[in-house]
Amino acid sequence: MTASFDQLATRILDGGSASEADALAVLHADDAALLDVVAAAGRLRRAHFGSTVKVNYLVNLKSGLCPENCSYCSQAVGSEAPILKYSWLSTDETLRQAGAGLRGGASRVCLVSSGRGPSNRDVEKVAEMTEALKDSYPDVEVCACLGLLKDGQAERLKQAGVDAYNHNINTAASHHDEIVTTHTYDDRVDTIAKARTAGLSPCSGLIAGLGETDEQLVEALFALKELGSDSIPVNFLMPFDGTPFENTWELSPARCVKILAMARFVCPDREVRIAGGREMHLRSLQGLALHVANSIFLGDYLTSEGQDAKTDVELIRDHGFTILGADELPEHQPAEPTATTPSSSPSASSPCGTVSTGCGSACGGCASHDGTAGLAIRQRGAGTDVPANA
Numbered sequence: 001m002t003a004s005f006d007q008l009a010t011r012i013l014d015g016g017s018a019s020e021a022d023a024l025a026v027l028h029a030d031d032a033a034l035l036d037v038v039a040a041a042g043r044l045r046r047a048h049f050g051s052t053v054k055v056n057y058l059v060n061l062k063s064g065l066c067p068e069n070c071s072y073c074s075q076a077v078g079s080e081a082p083i084l085k086y087s088w089l090s091t092d093e094t095l096r097q098a099g100a101g102l103r104g105g106a107s108r109v110c111l112v113s114s115g116r117g118p119s120n121r122d123v124e125k126v127a128e129m130t131e132a133l134k135d136s137y138p139d140v141e142v143c144a145c146l147g148l149l150k151d152g153q154a155e156r157l158k159q160a161g162v163d164a165y166n167h168n169i170n171t172a173a174s175h176h177d178e179i180v181t182t183h184t185y186d187d188r189v190d191t192i193a194k195a196r197t198a199g200l201s202p203c204s205g206l207i208a209g210l211g212e213t214d215e216q217l218v219e220a221l222f223a224l225k226e227l228g229s230d231s232i233p234v235n236f237l238m239p240f241d242g243t244p245f246e247n248t249w250e251l252s253p254a255r256c257v258k259i260l261a262m263a264r265f266v267c268p269d270r271e272v273r274i275a276g277g278r279e280m281h282l283r284s285l286q287g288l289a290l291h292v293a294n295s296i297f298l299g300d301y302l303t304s305e306g307q308d309a310k311t312d313v314e315l316i317r318d319h320g321f322t323i324l325g326a327d328e329l330p331e332h333q334p335a336e337p338t339a340t341t342p343s344s345s346p347s348a349s350s351p352c353g354t355v356s357t358g359c360g361s362a363c364g365g366c367a368s369h370d371g372t373a374g375l376a377i378r379q380r381g382a383g384t385d386v387p388a389n390a
């Protein structure tokens with residue numbers, strides 16, 4: 001193991017790589033050494049990504065009603081979380097929702113649907129949406145996240161112009177069966193391989209806070225490196241009421257920063273994205289985390305509300321970063337009702353319910369209600385008549 005985090009960064013910049021012992025040392029760093037960890041990981045971040053932050057925008061094409069039993073997910077079978085539930089958005093509505101995010105500063109749109117995996121008809125829907133998006137926004141990157149793929153589906157998505165495919169491994173192989181039993185870890189790896197073989201950029205990440213050990217977090221990161229994931233969303237568990245992980249709180253803001261730093265040391269040149277749970281778990285350390293990670297989601301998540309998009313952009317600016325692909329900071333519409341504002345939505349019985357980490361990209365948290373753990377069900381954007389938070 002390297003003597004200091006700065007020496008570790010130098011070794012990696014010189015062409016070396018982090019060992020599993022190095023990764024564990026990052027996780028085990030004393031909180032008093034947090035700035036040393038960030039400074040060292042930040043050297044790698046700036047070497048590969050400069051001062052840019054990639055901004056991604058989620059469009060939940062189909063929400064809830066999933067037959068799979070991923071225990072962290074508000075959309076899973078058996079989940080009683082009062083999330084929005086709806087079937088496929090139309091292509092026009094998808095364009096409208098995606099356009100809001102692109103105007104808000106996003107360069108990548110993530111088209112996500114709940115479910116075990118798409119039918120060929122579903123794939124055709126997403127192909128049509130992608131073609132329409134690329135016609136209207138030629139520079140947009142499209143990432144699809146539709147679940148487990150069957151033979152030929154990745155090729156069809158690629159042909160339609162999809163750039164990337166997200167399918168998270170979520171956790172270590174050695175922990176997988178503790179969190180879901182309706183599909184296997186190998187099923188997930190197989191879909192990532194199918195995407196890569198078809199020429200789609202593999203996007204795969206993890207969820208921290210699922211009861212895994214430190215060694216299993218390291219195992220998951222090295223697996224993602226081995227799988228060749230180009231972008232690595234790091235989600236922090238949002239323990240939705242009404243799911244098996246309800247009231248599970250294993251993470252502190254400092255630990256979340258260390259997890260992101262570990263991802264940077266292990267995969268220095270990959271996009272490390274702060275995904276679901278950013279606001280509720282990193283809290284006031286969101287800005288510090290940007291010195292390690294180089295990518296975030298703008299606005300809301302799949303089934304939960306994030307902080308105002310305007311605040312996301314200010315976060316980037318205030319820490320001296322720029323938005324990748326944007327010449328200037330976007331103008332934002334007046335803020336929508338905040339995550340703490342009660343809604344009349346009949347599908348959300350509590351404005352302070354819980355949120356979901358879904359198939360892939362993310363599902364996030366929102367403003368804290370009590371300083372520790374606020375979660376609000378998404379009640380705007382896709383599937384509602386309320387303007388999106390973008």
Ligand code: SF4
Pocket residue numbers: 066067068069070073074075076077113114115116147357358359360
């Ligand atoms: S993570 Fe995806 S497959 Fe698993 S329950 Fe949620 S929507 Fe279904």
